Amino acid sequence: MAEYLTGIDLGGTNIKVGVVDQTGRIISKHSAPMGKPRTREEVLEKIYAATEETLRRAGMKADRIKALGIATPGTLDIAAGVVVSAANLPDWENVALRESVRKRFDIPVVLENDANAAAWGEYWAGAGKETSSMIMLTLGTGIGGGIILDGKLWHGFKDSAGEIGHVVIDYHGRQCACGNIGCLEAYASADSTVRRFVEAVKSGKSTNLERHVHEHPEEITSKIICEEALKGDVLSRKTLEETGFYLGVGVVTILHFMNPEMVVLTGGMIIGAGSMLMDPLKRVVEERAMGRSREDVRIAFARLGGDAGFVGAAGCALTVSGTSAS
Amino acid sequence: MAEYLTGIDLGGTNIKVGVVDQTGRIISKHSAPMGKPRTREEVLEKIYAATEETLRRAGMKADRIKALGIATPGTLDIAAGVVVSAANLPDWENVALRESVRKRFDIPVVLENDANAAAWGEYWAGAGKETSSMIMLTLGTGIGGGIILDGKLWHGFKDSAGEIGHVVIDYHGRQCACGNIGCLEAYASADSTVRRFVEAVKSGKSTNLERHVHEHPEEITSKIICEEALKGDVLSRKTLEETGFYLGVGVVTILHFMNPEMVVLTGGMIIGAGSMLMDPLKRVVEERAMGRSREDVRIAFARLGGDAGFVGAAGCALTVSGTSAS
Numbered sequence: 001m002a003e004y005l006t007g008i009d010l011g012g013t014n015i016k017v018g019v020v021d022q023t024g025r026i027i028s029k030h031s032a033p034m035g036k037p038r039t040r041e042e043v044l045e046k047i048y049a050a051t052e053e054t055l056r057r058a059g060m061k062a063d064r065i066k067a068l069g070i071a072t073p074g075t076l077d078i079a080a081g082v083v084v085s086a087a088n089l090p091d092w093e094n095v096a097l098r099e100s101v102r103k104r105f106d107i108p109v110v111l112e113n114d115a116n117a118a119a120w121g122e123y124w125a126g127a128g129k130e131t132s133s134m135i136m137l138t139l140g141t142g143i144g145g146g147i148i149l150d151g152k153l154w155h156g157f158k159d160s161a162g163e164i165g166h167v168v169i170d171y172h173g174r175q176c177a178c179g180n181i182g183c184l185e186a187y188a189s190a191d192s193t194v195r196r197f198v199e200a201v202k203s204g205k206s207t208n209l210e211r212h213v214h215e216h217p218e219e220i221t222s223k224i225i226c227e228e229a230l231k232g233d234v235l236s237r238k239t240l241e242e243t244g245f246y247l248g249v250g251v252v253t254i255l256h257f258m259n260p261e262m263v264v265l266t267g268g269m270i271i272g273a274g275s276m277l278m279d280p281l282k283r284v285v286e287e288r289a290m291g292r293s294r295e296d297v298r299i300a301f302a303r304l305g306g307d308a309g310f311v312g313a314a315g316c317a318l319t320v321s322g323t324s325a326s
Numbered sequence: 327m328a329e330y331l332t333g334i335d336l337g338g339t340n341i342k343v344g345v346v347d348q349t350g351r352i353i354s355k356h357s358a359p360m361g362k363p364r365t366r367e368e369v370l371e372k373i374y375a376a377t378e379e380t381l382r383r384a385g386m387k388a389d390r391i392k393a394l395g396i397a398t399p400g401t402l403d404i405a406a407g408v409v410v411s412a413a414n415l416p417d418w419e420n421v422a423l424r425e426s427v428r429k430r431f432d433i434p435v436v437l438e439n440d441a442n443a444a445a446w447g448e449y450w451a452g453a454g455k456e457t458s459s460m461i462m463l464t465l466g467t468g469i470g471g472g473i474i475l476d477g478k479l480w481h482g483f484k485d486s487a488g489e490i491g492h493v494v495i496d497y498h499g500r501q502c503a504c505g506n507i508g509c510l511e512a513y514a515s516a517d518s519t520v521r522r523f524v525e526a527v528k529s530g531k532s533t534n535l536e537r538h539v540h541e542h543p544e545e546i547t548s549k550i551i552c553e554e555a556l557k558g559d560v561l562s563r564k565t566l567e568e569t570g571f572y573l574g575v576g577v578v579t580i581l582h583f584m585n586p587e588m589v590v591l592t593g594g595m596i597i598g599a600g601s602m603l604m605d606p607l608k609r610v611v612e613e614r615a616m617g618r619s620r621e622d623v624r625i626a627f628a629r630l631g632g633d634a635g636f637v638g639a640a641g642c643a644l645t646v647s648g649t650s651a652s
Contacts, residue, residue: 075618133483147584154475156585157459160618166582169497170508171575180578180614182496249497252506256492257583258473259482288506292401292486 007314012088017054018310024125028058067321069313071117119146121312126303139267187246190222207235226272244277248284255293266302333640338414343380350451354384393647395639397443445472447638452629465593513572516548533561552598570603574610581619592628
């Protein structure tokens, strides 16, 4: 009986694949390096091989899989099952990914963008279980997001909703890489946190990382800042707390605008920074958000870590299998 | 046959009632002053009388009405049909308004908050007809909002979604009346526009309204500023254009976050200010919003004016009649 689901999380560096049951519990998982494929066929072969390896580890053939979901970066036409473009993969324009994978494994396939899939994973089987509405922020190079309302992903008019990194927090503030001014992402992503830290050091603030910043600023990561903060470095701690403050401002906008039941934060930085991010974030929400918009709201870290993408992709496949998956 | 709908727009100053057909076309309408009722029974009697007068003008008995919707200010428990509290009406706490009106007219009744009802009116029968998703901003004393996604009003976890006046545009900016800092409302509501104008005059900027501002600042309204701007007063025009700029920043956040198909603006100020608001607003969106979030998006003024509330209330009644209306 086809009772399991497969999720693929396609990244520029790795392909993560998992087999999960219909509650989102992971049966087997496998991560394969993308390497340096030169053609779109080579990328597809990598996807097929990683999927077959995961099934082999689960001791299953594809006929045990009810449906397969693919979390993918780039611009998608979800209805058509096509990746319109993606920066990190070769020759990856107008790829009919859904149809290719469907043919190979002869099961229903759905595509979802990677941020939405990760949000769906947390909603279905992680931090957001049993909520009706959840908004997730992913802190990385930038800040991505996913929006779940009334048990459904909200994609937006042109499949581009959830750019929560690009809500404005200061209309005359920092320049954002997207061209806008004052986006949340320009203050509170992992990369922006590093940038603010390096700026502070270069402007003369003292820190244990002073020499490191002056000699090799390009080596500083949010992970290093988290580690130094935990060792007691004041500037590192202050920088992370400021990130928490900015995130809190963004969360106030989210609560006032959409009044979700839950806000979830994910990304490598949450593990290292923990309460140094969450405490100031919650303080801002307490101080600034209107009563009803924050009543009984839960704000929490994600639970699935790097598995959220393939778990969520599998969950999206479950949701549509039997309906619009082809 | 019960083929028409009735909408009531309950305000502190007036009760507006309309009979509409199932496409939202107005058959008859009537506005009655609230006066100074002293008890909740007196308020209810005013509501009944205004409704009966509207039906009389339409030449109908209540048995021609399929369902009745009430747009009401204050905090609601929509599922229970109860107004939890409303500042401008006497003894208006935990009023089982739905049940009272249902009993009086013996037809299904629904409650909706006034900002949502007005948004639904524009979506159903006004500027937003034939869109799938629409977000409306109402510029008045404050800035209210309503959110329609996939043909449904989004109420939020605690029925408090759509506080679009309280998305942040400057986290270290102006104090907002809500307690938050830097809300859109603190810059771009009709009242905030007046406040910025008066501030500019008091700081020495010259305008035709100089004497008026110095002698009777409390008399300045956004209407007067609009009129002077149209007569060529530079500071008046600049103040309105700045309002348009701030609204544009708010719209950028709306587009990035939710990617709706349409954004609608309403409120008295849009009539007076017109393109002085809309041109700078669209310019900011063009310059600052990411490509896909603004692709094919429509940004427009509302069409129903002061009728949107009762039309939308009637439309909400149509949507739920036969399902959950009681």
